[in-house]
Amino acid sequence: MAFRSEILVKLDKKGRVAFPAAFRDELPDGQRDGFVLYRSNTVAGLVNGNSRAGFDGMLARLRAEALGPKASLKAVLDDEAFDPAGMMSSQAREIRLDPDGRFVLPEEFIDMLDARAEGVVLLGRGEKFQLWNPARWQVRREADTARMAAFLRGLDGAA
Amino acid sequence: MAFRSEILVKLDKKGRVAFPAAFRDELPDGQRDGFVLYRSNTVAGLVNGNSRAGFDGMLARLRAEALGPKASLKAVLDDEAFDPAGMMSSQAREIRLDPDGRFVLPEEFIDMLDARAEGVVLLGRGEKFQLWNPARWQVRREADTARMAAFLRGLDGAA
């Protein structure tokens, strides 16, 4: 259950996107027919994805970290309290795959990614995956390559 | 069974509102024909919604976790005692969907939300959903986005 690799996919005339078999195979049994897309909390124009189970698990971890185990009742009843898990739910959309493993990318995500022309980069990130605008991913990738080298250089002495 | 996404819906001339399929699909089997709306306890002009089962489950948790067996028994028998679950029940309205998946928003909620002109934002919050006045949701959303960023910033070093 680990999303890997980097694949550029395009939208066809109907707005459909092929979800590569390599990604589909990482969805848990019984949940191969769909997944969840949600927009990034911090990076504009970036869309994240995960299996339903993976997304729910993430929310559970978030809820435990943000509120502590006892406060979940308060989060449901007190609408004034900040509820990060609820926030992410509102930004998430359930995506269903057709029998051929394709899905239609919702309009809002097409706009965020400016995906109509160049398509999107599907990026495996281990426990989740991401949808990037190809050009923006290129920029980010170069930045991350430098950050990675710096990170590794700092590994020895530190600990 | 988790409400997701954010959808703006409008009232037609008859005051009907389309309940999107994405939300209807989250209602439990046998309860697809309606749901419960109830006003927020803490935020003025906000209306919450849930399936009948979800709403009942919430009240059960409220009685069990917040009050305990003795206090909830007292709440049933002693009319002078404060009964939060009973309070919420009295605020709640049962909503029925027509065969096309639409419902009429009761007058009191239209007023609270000032929904006649701009419609309402349907907001999936995971275990429940919310009805917001579009402009007010915009304000809240920006505040929550900032709170989310602050929360994420505090995640790394802290523990």
Add this chain to the structure above:
DNA sequence: TGTTTTCCCATGTTATCCCATAAATGCCCG
């Protein structure tokens, strides 16, 4: 007997299913 509510039908749009083709992949057996 007016008013409100509910049901039913019509329509344009979108999404879903199904079939077809072609490329890519894996596999068996010579």
Add this chain to the structure above:
DNA sequence: CGGGCATTTATGGGATAACATGGGAAAACA
């Protein structure tokens, strides 16, 4: 170690079903 050969995958497109939305007519209500 390669040919075939079957299977899976990617991609296009037509047919069908589902959805959102408007409006009329019947039913319920007062």
